[in-house]
Amino acid sequence: MGIDIPATLITNKKKQVETFLLNKDKLITKSISEIFDIRVSSDDNEEVYLNYTEEITTNVLDKIPETFAYSLFQEKLDKDLEIRAFYLNGKVYSMAIFSQLGSTSSTDFRKDFKNRRVPYQLSSILEEKITNLMELIGLNTGSIDFVKTNDSRIVFLEINPTGQYGMTSYPCNYHLDKEISKYLINNG
Structure with missing residues (x-):
């Protein structure tokens, strides 16, 4: 891809x-x-x-x-930050996680949920590739993890098809519960 x-x-x-x-x-x-x-x-x-x-x-x-x-x-990648993206039917909602600021969370951000988390905009080219990948594997939703390396590469780690959306939605004010509701009403 x-x-x-x-x-x-x-x-x-x-x-x-x-x-x-x-x-x-x-x-x-x-x-x-x-x-x-x-x-x-x-x-x-x-x-x-x-x-x-x-x-x-x-x-x-x-x-x-x-x-x-x-x-x-x-x-093991030399990380600048981690990126969690929530994908919903062609739209990508991304968040930067500043896990490298804490020694506890530098390898796995889940060890310290106090890390700063802010909205992050992936390139439109990468978002298109994500959409193509999700369509290819037949998923209309999922959480996708990336790392931004110290040399500015955006590296794909994994897709969790049942991933949590709240951890991306709340700190970034994406209101994903509303977006998911709209999707279910229109496509249910």
Whole structure:
């Protein structure tokens, strides 16, 4: 679709993650299921990598078993900010999240909801690509996550077809509940 995406690996093998880490310097992992997780044990301590996006360092990788539940790994991007877009039938409502201002939220903004959030305007070219993608996969609504990198790339991360609209609507005064109601009245 011509949308920039990060290098991504889905695997259940430590060796593949090690090779991927050598080629990408920094990695993150995020849950691809609410059921599966990566558990890293050492001595009497256990760390769980479950729903939040977490950085995978060589120290963490050393503790991971040779095989584990299938997991998603991506190159860790140097973020300027995160962008959450809510898509509704051809319209894109975007919000910038200044997650890099806090150490707790720099890898995953959901760890600190006090981050500043403001309306953000994606380019009309990217909004058209989003619409084309959503039409291609048959979705008329969803939450879409992007990262704006320090070198100004807008990088697509994921679409959640049942994504929350309130977290974008309220801080940005988009009144999406009203827009969704209008859509349902006209198309229901």
